[in-house]
Each structure stands twice: as C-alpha cells, then as structure tokens.
Amino acid sequence: MTDYAGVLAFWEGRVVLVRERYEDWVDEQWSLPSGAVEPGETPAEAAVRELLEETGLRVRVDQLRLVAEVVVESRDGASRSTAYNYCAEVRDGDFAIDDPDGSVQEARWFLPAQAVPLVSAVPYPPLSQPVAAFLGGSGPTRWSFTYDDPAVAFLDRVYEVTRSAL
Template sequence: MTDYAGVLAVREGRVVLVRERYEEWEDEQWSLPSGAVEPGETPAEAAVRELLEETGLRVRVDQLSLVAEVVVESRDGAARSTAYDYRAEVPDGDFAIDDPDSSVQEARWFLPAEAIPLVGAVPYPPLSQPVAAHLEGAGPTRWTFTYDDAAVAFLDRVYEVTRSAL
C-alpha cells in the first residue's frame, strides 16, 4: 500500500481545505490537501509538494510540525499504509490549483469550527477523524485503523481504531 502526507495549512486562525471529487465518494468533499508520497520523497517533502499542487500555497519542510501519524492496516498484516498529517503556518500566497490528478475543484480558507463538520463528513475515517480531532484541539496523536478485509475496508468502513499520543 502507498504512504500519504498532507498539510493543515493555517493563516490568521483559518485553515485551508480543498474540495475534491473521487470516484469512490458519492459526492465532492472538503478535505486536507494531501496525496501519495512518491518514490524518493520523504513524507514531509510530499506534504509540501501536495500543498503546492492542490492550493498553490508554499511552505518549507522546516515549517512543518507532525500532528498525526495514521496507520491503516489489515488485521492479517498483509496490507499497511501510513499517512503523515502536518501543520504549517502560511503567512502569504494566493490559491493557484495545479493538481495533476484533477481531483481538486477548489481551495478555500475556513475557521476551524466551520472546517470540523466538513472534514468529518469525508467518507474515509483514516482521512477525516485525525484531522477533525486536531481541529478540535487534540495534541499530536498516532492513530491505527485496523480492518478485516483489504478489498472491502473502504466500502464497508469497518474499522477498529486505536489512538495514542505521539
């Protein structure tokens, strides 16, 4: 399985979310700018790249702080993926979406109270729950989502979840 990275970009008390459309989702959702870690990249480098592609906003690796590490694994251990959620202050910059996947439709700033229900509505708990928890004030956390069958985990959304401090 692929590893992923994303950035909770913050400016003047607001966070940026991107409106995305994926075939597996019934409709568009607002989520954290994120994507796959490419070969030769660190998770932090991937997060910086994904933020730039999906929003046009620029941060440096040294501006990132890890707020959640999310492991998704099959109960039998045959499949495993890790996602790294970072936070970064973004002092300036305008939106300029250049998403090579063409899944991002829009980027917008939200107050955390506005962002929590939007992120919470994402139909993939490993993406939605850690980000919503951080927006609600949780400190850095490690999440593990364990599922019974890799083929149906996303569709059935049947997870056993554990959470601990990083």
C-alpha cells in the same frame, strides 16, 4: 505499501481545505491537501509538494510540525499504509491550484470550527477522524485503523481504531 502526507495549512486563524472528487466517494468532499508520497520523497517533502499542487500555497519542510501519524492495515497484515499529517503557517493566502490528478475542484479558507464538520463528513475515517480531532483541539496523535475486508477498507466500515499521543 503506499504512504501519504498532508498539510493543515493555517493563515490568519483559518485553515485551508480542498474540495475533491474521488471515484469511491458518492459526492465531493472537503479535506486537507494531501496525496501519495512519491519514490525518493520523505513524507514531509510530499506534504510540501501536495500543498503546492492542490492550493498553490508554499511552506518549507522545516516549517512543518507533525500532528498525526495514521497507520491503516488489514487484520491479516497483507496491506499497510501510513499517512503523515502536518500543520504549518503560510505567509500568503492566495490560491493557485495546479493539481496533476485533477481531483481538486476548489480551495477555500475556513475557521477551524467550520472545518471540523466538513472533514468529518469524508467517508474514509483514517482521513477524516485525525484531521477533525486536531482541528477540534486535540494534540498530536498516533492513530491505527485495522480492517478485515480490503473491499470495504476505504469506506466508513473500519473495524478497529486505536489512538494515542504522538
């Protein structure tokens, strides 16, 4: 089980998105800065680290506010992960990408209304739907995505979605 964490970082009314390329995606997509929680890290610590690596932006753990908790699991229970999406205000809007994975191609500021269609296009609903909902004005939410076939779990063929207030 791998957990993930990301940050919707805001500066002067805009939110940062990163343009990334992954093998499972047909083309590059705009998404929130995020990644895997490493051993010994809390999800909040991972979110701070991922934001720094993928954008150069700095926040402290105590500045983060949880806005989405996303559980993705197989119907048979053999596979499960949780993603934690936070939001925070940053003091400086200058980028300095130092992504050790090499997947981030660019970071850019967007008005939330501009960001919604961009993140909605990400072909992985557990990543795209909670982020788009929050940017669209939804409050903090808990999401659960259940799928039948692990071979398609990372595509847009998620079987069942539930959502509730966090």
